[in-house]
Amino acid sequence: MATNIPYIELSNGVLVPQVGLGVFRMSDQEVENSVKWAIQNGYRHIDTASFYDNEEAVGRAIKDSGIDRKYLFVTTKIWNNIRGYDETIAQFNKSLEKLGLDYLDLYLIHWPAQGFEEDWRAMEDLYKAGKIRAIGVSNFKAHHIEQLMKNATIAPMVDQIETHPYLQETDLHEYLQSKNIAHESWSPLGAGLNKVIDNPVIKELADKYQKSPAQIVLRWHIQRGEIIIPKSTHEERIKENIDIFDYHFDLTPEDMNKIAELDSDQRVGADPDDTDFLDKSMTYTNQNNAK
Numbered sequence: 001m002a003t004n005i006p007y008i009e010l011s012n013g014v015l016v017p018q019v020g021l022g023v024f025r026m027s028d029q030e031v032e033n034s035v036k037w038a039i040q041n042g043y044r045h046i047d048t049a050s051f052y053d054n055e056e057a058v059g060r061a062i063k064d065s066g067i068d069r070k071y072l073f074v075t076t077k078i079w080n081n082i083r084g085y086d087e088t089i090a091q092f093n094k095s096l097e098k099l100g101l102d103y104l105d106l107y108l109i110h111w112p113a114q115g116f117e118e119d120w121r122a123m124e125d126l127y128k129a130g131k132i133r134a135i136g137v138s139n140f141k142a143h144h145i146e147q148l149m150k151n152a153t154i155a156p157m158v159d160q161i162e163t164h165p166y167l168q169e170t171d172l173h174e175y176l177q178s179k180n181i182a183h184e185s186w187s188p189l190g191a192g193l194n195k196v197i198d199n200p201v202i203k204e205l206a207d208k209y210q211k212s213p214a215q216i217v218l219r220w221h222i223q224r225g226e227i228i229i230p231k232s233t234h235e236e237r238i239k240e241n242i243d244i245f246d247y248h249f250d251l252t253p254e255d256m257n258k259i260a261e262l263d264s265d266q267r268v269g270a271d272p273d274d275t276d277f278l279d280k281s282m283t284y285t286n287q288n289n290a291k
């Protein structure tokens, strides 16, 4: 079992386990199995969202794990069809109830849809009331954060953005560092297509370090100082994805640069400035996870 998982310290002093388990596009049964295996193998951080429609399953798996709540770090997110102060508070309470928790570790605005300033005001109040240990955003570019900060009294502590070797977001990474906002990477493996982990450069490094291609990519994120939330529903891969902290496993600066050269502006998800996506998502019902 991996026991040496490092933490990233947020601007308010909260510690986040640098690797968590992402549960997007998992059925309830997959969530229950995967979260159980993750916790058994040393994970203490789970990333879900109201949009994933599996918060209740995450809650059950947490309860069944028998781990003291205070040792777990649980994130969920508010979806784009919720807008406004009162709706945000109501949505937060709904998520908390589904998760069976009495506080959240991290609550994120999922996408920068129009009106996010009012949602943020509600999140600030929930944070000040002690109901959330840290608040943040997801899929925000620098200009969205600048817009948010015009009226905010608290800066986001995290920005969760798509990041992998084909979409490195170097400028945004530097901007976030300059603002002391933690960079959390979604689809850190480039998602299920496996095209990132099939890249010959990644495979060559896997041979060199005697690690899997997925471990090379995840280690690259870790050395960039990012929080990562790889998803898997297979116990062996869940174990593999956190087994990246052996003391001799350190990519050299030259090897980090080889991966840096793979940056090619290829996205898994929508561009956060794509207002078509955001408009559609306002009315989207999550049919994949419909019960």
Ligand SMILES: NC(=O)C1=CN([C@@H]2O[C@H](COP(=O)(O)OP(=O)(O)OC[C@H]3O[C@@H](n4cnc5c(N)ncnc54)[C@H](O)[C@@H]3O)[C@@H](O)[C@H]2O)C=CC1
Pocket: 021, 022, 023, 024, 025, 047, 048, 110, 138, 139, 160, 161, 185, 186, 187, 188, 189, 190, 191, 192, 193, 194, 197, 212, 214, 215, 229, 230, 231, 232, 237, 238, 240, 241, 269
């Ligand atoms: N904030 C946001 O808008 C978004 C957040 N997320 C979060 O990020 C998490 C991870 O992102 P995903 O899109 O799920 O992509 P990912 O990059 O974590 O890839 C997951 C896929 O990679 C493969 N995989 C996992 N471990 C592997 C291994 N060791 N060897 C070979 N293949 C492996 C599996 O096919 C798996 O389905 C999500 O589950 C979710 O929690 C994901 C999408 C959007």
Ligand SMILES: O=CCc1c[nH]c2ccccc12
Pocket: 024, 049, 268, 269, 270
């Ligand atoms: O958290 C995931 C948000 C999301 C909704 N639809 C898509 C499509 C592709 C990547 C991410 C997402």
